[in-house]
């Protein structure tokens with residue numbers, strides 16, 4: 415059966431959820447072969463096998479930790495040569511997209527970024543994308559070379575499918591450019607204990623209706639009760655009430671969680687662009703004419719300062 419290369423996003427071998435989603439989608443196209451770079455292959459391999467990887471190609475070298483993406487491109491290119499896959503899949507993270515783009519140039523292939531679904535087609539994998547501020551859904555296919563596709567987090571429900579997952583060492587020789595750019599320092603962000611916004615299954619966002627930074631704990635409390643991440647509209651971010659890293663929308667992050675709760679957000683097209691592909695959308699807004707109600711699954715017309723705390727208490731009580 416045809417093999418599909420899947421780039422593994424991990425932290426010291428702890429495989430991140432978007433990779434498990436990729437393995438699930440990859441199985442629609444062929445047999446997933448995981449490419450794990452850096453430390454932690456022993457930890458990652460059983461998890462990758464549990465989710466359908468027939469093989470885990472791994473390589474570790476100081477270059478992966480010290481330098482930016484080019485050494486990883488060298489490694490994925492080596493895996494590509496070793497496997498001759500029918501497609502190469504990456505998570506749509508900043509790193510995933512950069513490696514994917516560089517790989518596509520190197521192997522002379524077409525690339526599709528930010529897919530939200532993937533299916534097998536007679537002439538190769540077909541990717542679904544949500545485009546033009548989510549006004550259209552398109553289906554595309556790469557027509558040149560081996561498709562290189564990046565897939566947004568939360569695009570598929572993770573399904574286990576135990577496979578052999580035999581670990582094989584990957585021989586990598588680094589090109590001249592591999593060490594061209596070096597990481598000079600890393601400052602970990604202070605952890606909020608909440609999931610990463612783009613990967614969270616639940617996102618609770620606040621907008622201008624929050625009416626001040628001092629009120630954002632109302633949103634945080636609901637997010638925490640649900641184990642979710644906190645998002646914000648640009649109006650809230652521009653007002654300095656919440657960090658830009660949490661902005662959802664065209665000029666912020668694009669999220670696609672199982673549940674998106676928007677409180678005090680009107681639903682401008684630029685905000686929708688970042689959340690419209692969420693599976694279930696709930697809005698709380700005191701204006702029943704607010705455009706956000708056009709796209710919700712459940713809408714609550716009311717003051718968020720009444721509704722959100724009640725919701726939080728209700729969730730906590732369960």
Ligand code: FAD
Nearest residue numbers: 621622623647648649663664665666678679680685700718
């Ligand atoms: P508003 O539109 O002011 O809406 C506030 C809502 O809160 C209203 O509907 C009001 O009824 C409701 N409300 C007020 N008080 C309460 C209360 N107590 N209880 C319940 N409801 C209440 N926006 C983004 O969000 N993300 C982006 O990435 C983004 N990128 C942009 C890029 C460009 C090029 C441009 C031009 C704009 C962009 N915007 C973006 C801005 C966007 O157009 C809107 O201005 C913004 O989304 C509005 O934010 P908001 O919904 O929080 O505020």
